[in-house]
Amino acid sequence: MKKVTQNQYGDTSVLKIIDCDKPRITGKAEVLVKVQYSSLNAIDWKNRKGLFRIFSGWFSPRSQPGFDIVGSIVNKSDDVNDLEIGDKILSLLGTLKGGAFSQYVIINAKYAIKINPSADETIFAGLPMAASTAWMALVNHGKIKRGDKVLINGGSSGVGHYAIQIAKHYGAEVTAVTSEKNEAFCRELGADNTVDYQNEKYIGKTEQYNIIFDVVSNSSFHEIKPILAPNGIYIDTNMSLSLIKDLLIHKQVKFVSVHPDRKVLQEIVQMTEFGKLKTHIAKIFPMNNITEAHEEIEHCHTVGKIIIKID
Ligand SMILES: NC(=O)c1ccc[n+]([C@@H]2O[C@H](COP(=O)([O-])OP(=O)(O)OC[C@H]3O[C@@H](n4cnc5c(N)ncnc54)[C@H](OP(=O)(O)O)[C@@H]3O)[C@@H](O)[C@H]2O)c1
Structure with a gap:
């Protein structure tokens, strides 16, 4: 073979x-x-x-x-x-x-x-790695629930495009950070709002989010904190020394580490078979x-x- x-x-x-x-x-x-x-x-x-x-x-x-x-x-x-x-x-x-x-x-x-x-x-x-990562971040770490305001930095990525759909499935209001060329794509997946990262900085906005899922990891938690709701959760996908420091200091900071999980794999297969995860x-x-x-x-x-x- x-x-x-x-x-x-x-x-x-x-x-x-x-x-x-x-x-x-x-x-x-x-x-x-x-x-x-x-x-x-x-x-x-x-x-x-x-x-x-x-x-x-x-x-x-x-x-x-x-x-x-x-x-x-x-x-x-x-x-x-x-x-x-x-x-x-x-x-x-x-x-x-x-x-x-x-x-x-x-x-x-x-x-x-x-x-x-x-x-x-x-x-x-x-699905297996990218959708498991999105699920583990939003559901396991973020404890996502109906009405949450969720920001996904990197909405058009493999992980991000599943995250938009999972967040919408849970009844969240989703903002996707993406480039102008991919704004329509993120909206088709269900994003309610988009931020074009080439022309706007999402970290400068006044809106606060219950969950910020960072698939791009191009800002520090210090920069992100003002747009995180008081009990909000920030989930990063990329390990760094500054993230290790923030994980030790701030309860609101999480790192998603994808691994095979039977229940999560079953959930994403079921969502796909029901036409809810494309x-x-x-x-x-x-x-x-x-x-x-x-x-x-x-x-x-x-x-x-x-x-x-x-x-
Ligand atoms: N910790 C874990 O367990 C775990 C598991 C899986 C993945 N990851 C990490 O998660 C990240 C995403 O993985 P992936 O496979 O989904 O990546 P990917 O599909 O290769 O990501 C490419 C996408 O990122 C978008 N992008 C690039 N720069 C951006 C920016 N500044 N702002 C917003 N969007 C931007 C691009 O859109 P444009 O063309 O519009 O820029 C493109 O659609 C990687 O860093 C990976 O290492 C971690």
Whole structure:
């Protein structure tokens, strides 16, 4: 079988497509998945460049490229009773493991969530990491509720475009910070208001928000605090020394750290199957063109998700 590997940090030339043996079920609670689609996340290019060395291995990467999986079960260990060979599933691989850009992957059955067998797989492929991040930020950390005023900095991003829809699903009033070219896109997803970051600064506004979800992380909490309601929650997606300091000092500051969570994956699959969570597909790249896909996402102007076709 073929898979994408990365044994050193660097530019896209460190990504190699290799031939290797198909993995085999050896443990309990495992399923072997024939992967059909995956997606790219900003974390992929950051990992490739070694921006998370402190977690991912100082000298060389411990984790492999790709975290999102949509495919069919082709084998399972004897103790797996709630999944059958042939089931179509979605899953998220742990950020310290990865390896989704591979024709076959073994995953923990607990994180294999069944999807509608007749559905178009591409609409699920963008979900696992990006929509889990948005859900964990707004629901788990933000405790979002009807009527909340929510600001999403980076509304057109993979994470942000799901966050707008999840916040609207919970009955919030949503303001999306985005560029002028993407204002209509964010409004179509449900945003009530937009702020064009190229012409206006959202941090200078007088309006206060119950939740500020920062997918861009280009302002400090000190700058953001005046527009956060007294009991409001600020959730950041990118770790930094100043964020560590703010996390220690301010109860209102949170960091979302995405990880496989069965309940969250089930929620985002259900929302998608009910037509409440849509994936905007920016482009679909075959796995053979993984370097071009990385170059595209690294520009940081992808609207929605880049899907990777594996098989
Ligand atoms: N902590 C975690 O567990 C976790 C999990 C997932 C992701 N993340 C982080 O979350 C961030 C988003 O990831 P992603 O995969 O969603 O990224 P992405 O899709 O690559 O983000 C690209 C989008 O960001 C928008 N953007 C760029 N600069 C902006 C600005 N100054 N203001 C508003 N929007 C701006 C771009 O729109 P324009 O073209 O209009 O600029 C584009 O649509 C990344 O930093 C990633 O590392 C963290």
